[in-house]
Amino acid sequence: xxEVPGSLGTSASFSLRMGQTMFSSASLLFMSFGVExxxxxxxxxxxxxxxxxxxWSFTLALVDGYSVLLKCPxxxxxxxxxxxxxxxxxxxxxxxxxSSTASVVDLLLNTHGSFCPPKLCSRYRISAIMAxxxxxxxxxxxxxxxxxxxxx
Amino acid sequence: xxEVPGSLGTSASFSLRMGQTMFSSASLLFMSFGVExxxxxxxxxxxxxxxxxxxWSFTLALVDGYSVLLKCPxxxxxxxxxxxxxxxxxxxxxxxxxSSTASVVDLLLNTHGSFCPPKLCSRYRISAIMAxxxxxxxxxxxxxxxxxxxxx
Numbered sequence: 001x002x003e004v005p006g007s008l009g010t011s012a013s014f015s016l017r018m019g020q021t022m023f024s025s026a027s028l029l030f031m032s033f034g035v036e037x038x039x040x041x042x043x044x045x046x047x048x049x050x051x052x053x054x055x056w057s058f059t060l061a062l063v064d065g066y067s068v069l070l071k072c073p074x075x076x077x078x079x080x081x082x083x084x085x086x087x088x089x090x091x092x093x094x095x096x097x098x099s100s101t102a103s104v105v106d107l108l109l110n111t112h113g114s115f116c117p118p119k120l121c122s123r124y125r126i127s128a129i130m131a132x133x134x135x136x137x138x139x140x141x142x143x144x145x146x147x148x149x150x151x152x
Numbered sequence: 153x154x155e156v157p158g159s160l161g162t163s164a165s166f167s168l169r170m171g172q173t174m175f176s177s178a179s180l181l182f183m184s185f186g187v188e189x190x191x192x193x194x195x196x197x198x199x200x201x202x203x204x205x206x207x208w209s210f211t212l213a214l215v216d217g218y219s220v221l222l223k224c225p226x227x228x229x230x231x232x233x234x235x236x237x238x239x240x241x242x243x244x245x246x247x248x249x250x251s252s253t254a255s256v257v258d259l260l261l262n263t264h265g266s267f268c269p270p271k272l273c274s275r276y277r278i279s280a281i282m283a284x285x286x287x288x289x290x291x292x293x294x295x296x297x298x299x300x301x302x303x304x
Contacts, residue, residue: 041262042255084220096251103194103252104259110193150302 004151006144009064009073013141017061020137024053024094027130030123031101041126042100046131049097053090053134060141077152080145087142091135098131115118156303158237158296160232161225165293169213172289176205176246179282182275183253194252197275198283200247204284205242212293229304230298234280239294243287 006012014111028050031043038044060083067073074080158164180202183195190196212235219225225234257276 041258045255055179092247095248099248100251100255101196106193107256107259 004078004141004144004148007148008083008145009059009067009075011064013144014068016141016144017057017064017143020057020134020141021054021061023130023134023137024050026055027127027134028054030127030130033123036120036122040104042097043102046101046127049090049093050131050134053094053138056086056090057138063151075152077149080149080152084142084145084149087138087145091138091142094131094135094138098128098135101128105107115130156296156300158292159300160221160235160297161227163216164210164212164218166216166220168289168293168296169216172209172286172293173206173213175282175286175289176202176209179279179286180206182279182282184258185262185275186273190294192256194249194256198249198253198279201242202286204261205290206245208242209290227304229301232301232304236294236297236301237292239297243290243294246283246287246290247276250280250287253280253283 003010004017028047030052031047032062063074099122105128108124109121155162158168180199181203183199215226253276257273257280260276261273
């Protein structure tokens with residue numbers, strides 16, 4: 001059984017999960033501090049998805065940290081399959097949320113320049129960028145675990 | 153070597169590819185008939201991506217039809233890997249385009265009711281729905297081919 005760097009129970013996976021948690025939290029915070037997010041469907045959707053991604057990534061970060069400390073990685077194919085599918089579903093939802101947010105921010109900035117206070121809009125933009133970064137990390141986790149799956 | 157229904161060179165795969173081509177073309181047509189699409193970044197992005205998806209799906213539909221008629225499916229792992237990766241990249245891009253378009257249409261309809269003529273907006277909405285359907289079929293193709301890949 002090979003050790004795939006980045007798969008469940010390695011320190012690389014722990015870093016990926018911490019990165020996901022960090023970027024999703026940043027995305028959620030930047031979105032929620034401007035209190036007007038609930039007037040746009042795309043922004044509400046982003047907040048909902050980030051509220052799902054944060055506990056998922058944080059739990060898996062804890063599992064990884066535990067596995068690294070005890071030097072006893074989890075290697076049940078069933079659990080790994082659930083994690084791969086969960087990661088994949090969440091990364092798809094994150095991508096959809098991030099691109100919706102990005103396109104709405106772009107529309108608000110360009111077409112209705114006066115409609116969006118510049119301070120709020122730059123916050124929304126940072127939030128969309130953070131969501132994209134969270135998507136990339138989540139995708140990386142999913143691919144690394146998928147790579148490990150056939151060798152179990 | 154098992155025959156996975158929906159994988160490259162089967163009649164199910166041919167139907168999937170034809171569906172993708174049809175839905176992408178419908179999405180492109182509904183978007184382009186309202187001539188104002190170039191004023192929104194999200195709509196331009198959708199048109200670009202659909203312009204990539206249509207030739208890709210159509211070519212693979214031809215390959216599938218050829219394989220079915222000659223009863224000689226292509227089974228090189230290298231080619232299959234390229235198709236899986238290509239399908240996956242295109243389905244990700246399609247999802248991003250579809251959700252961007254959907255969120256912009258939603259914003260135009262709700263917040264700026266007077267800004268968007270109802271006839272144009274319902275066209276944009278149909279275009280977004282077609283793009284989502286094209287994403288689903290493209291994802292199905294990618295998963296079926298991925299399922300076949302380890303058995304080669």
